[in-house]
Amino acid sequence: MSSCSRKNPYRPIETEVIETVQETPTIRTIKLKPKEPIPFKAGQFVELTIPGIGEAPFTPSSRPSTPEIIHLTIMKVGKVTEKVHELQAGDIVGLRGPLGNGYPIDDFIGKEILVVGGGCGFAPLRSLMYSFFEISGKLKKLYFRGGCRSPQEMVYRKETEEWAKRPDLNLKLTVDKGDETWKGPVGVVTTILDDAAMDYATGIAIVCGPPIMMKFATKKLLEMGFKKDHLYLSMEKNMSCGIGKCGHCRLGIYYACKDGPVFRFNQIESYPEIWD
Numbered sequence: 001m002s003s004c005s006r007k008n009p010y011r012p013i014e015t016e017v018i019e020t021v022q023e024t025p026t027i028r029t030i031k032l033k034p035k036e037p038i039p040f041k042a043g044q045f046v047e048l049t050i051p052g053i054g055e056a057p058f059t060p061s062s063r064p065s066t067p068e069i070i071h072l073t074i075m076k077v078g079k080v081t082e083k084v085h086e087l088q089a090g091d092i093v094g095l096r097g098p099l100g101n102g103y104p105i106d107d108f109i110g111k112e113i114l115v116v117g118g119g120c121g122f123a124p125l126r127s128l129m130y131s132f133f134e135i136s137g138k139l140k141k142l143y144f145r146g147g148c149r150s151p152q153e154m155v156y157r158k159e160t161e162e163w164a165k166r167p168d169l170n171l172k173l174t175v176d177k178g179d180e181t182w183k184g185p186v187g188v189v190t191t192i193l194d195d196a197a198m199d200y201a202t203g204i205a206i207v208c209g210p211p212i213m214m215k216f217a218t219k220k221l222l223e224m225g226f227k228k229d230h231l232y233l234s235m236e237k238n239m240s241c242g243i244g245k246c247g248h249c250r251l252g253i254y255y256a257c258k259d260g261p262v263f264r265f266n267q268i269e270s271y272p273e274i275w276d
């Protein structure tokens with residue numbers, strides 16, 4: 001299976017599930033060991049095949065520097081993702097990729113960066129944050145602002161508590177509705193964006209989350225003064241082939257699978273379907 005995978009882009013690499021972690025009632029991280037490493041950049045995605053069920057795209061949430069073990073953090077929404085939530089260590093699945101463009105990390109060197117995440121959008125952003133931590137001395141300043149519906153729905157909660165202690169990161173998280181365990185701010189993520197002590201006109205903003213959150217975060221960031229070409233959005237359009245052949249993921253003149261999923265806002269702002 002694996003020896004042909006690079007020649008035939010449709011052929012998945014045989015992959016073993018080595019561990020599963022229930023992050024929230026509906027979100028699970030699966031840790032996978034493909035038969036051959038899949039070197040990827042933060043923001044690129046893979047197609048996961050569940051034998052007999054189907055295939056779906058997911059962005060790795062693990063460190064790009066350890067491509068021999070890939071973590072996917074997956075919300076249960078339908079056919080494939082329900083099966084993902086039944087997987088056990090030792091089960092065999094398929095992976096093909098990496099697909100798409102990923103974040104242009106080198107373009108961010110020397111800049112002030114605001115990363116904004118919502119819900120399951122934390123998954124690709126975790127991989128991006130690992131990449132940033134590896135070069136944090138080369139970044140001017142790094143901010144992370146994240147929001148979830150409730151403390152129970154906050155993925156990587158323990159890990160983000162550790163991130164909050166890092167001297168190279170300014171992190172703030174909010175929930176729409178708090179509880180007795182929650183000591184942080186309460187409100188949607190757009191309410192905690194404008195306290196970053198950075199120059200918005202020259203800074204970079206990176207947003208990933210559900211479409212409605214991306215829409216309102218983009219509006220807020222533009223009002224704050226971020227430039228359209230400094231604003232990076234990860235677009236989760238419906239996909240099939242993942243390699244620019246089938247047309248399922250069309251976004252204006254682009255194919256989200258090949259030209260994205262990461263776009264600068266000025267590239268796609270004129271297409272109304274970006275928030276669908």
Ligand SMILES: Cc1cc2nc3c(=O)[nH]c(=O)nc-3n(C[C@H](O)[C@H](O)[C@H](O)COP(=O)(O)OP(=O)(O)OC[C@H]3O[C@@H](n4cnc5c(N)ncnc54)[C@H](O)[C@@H]3O)c2cc1C
Pocket residue numbers: 045054056057058059060072073074075076077078079080081082120123124235236237238239261
């Ligand atoms: C580049 C990319 C990266 C992604 N990364 C992640 C990730 O890291 N974690 C994660 O949980 N999800 C991610 N998604 C979304 C994930 O692919 C869908 O949730 C998955 O395809 C649903 O498959 P299903 O068979 O379980 O659902 P289905 O039974 O096919 O559909 C259930 C519902 O999900 C919607 N849906 C189906 N496919 C998609 C899709 N591709 N994007 C958005 N909605 C869809 C359908 O409209 C329907 O409402 C990503 C999507 C893309 C395109």
Ligand code: FES
Pocket residue numbers: 238239240241242243244245246247248249250255256257258
């Ligand atoms: S998913 Fe087929 S062209 Fe993008």
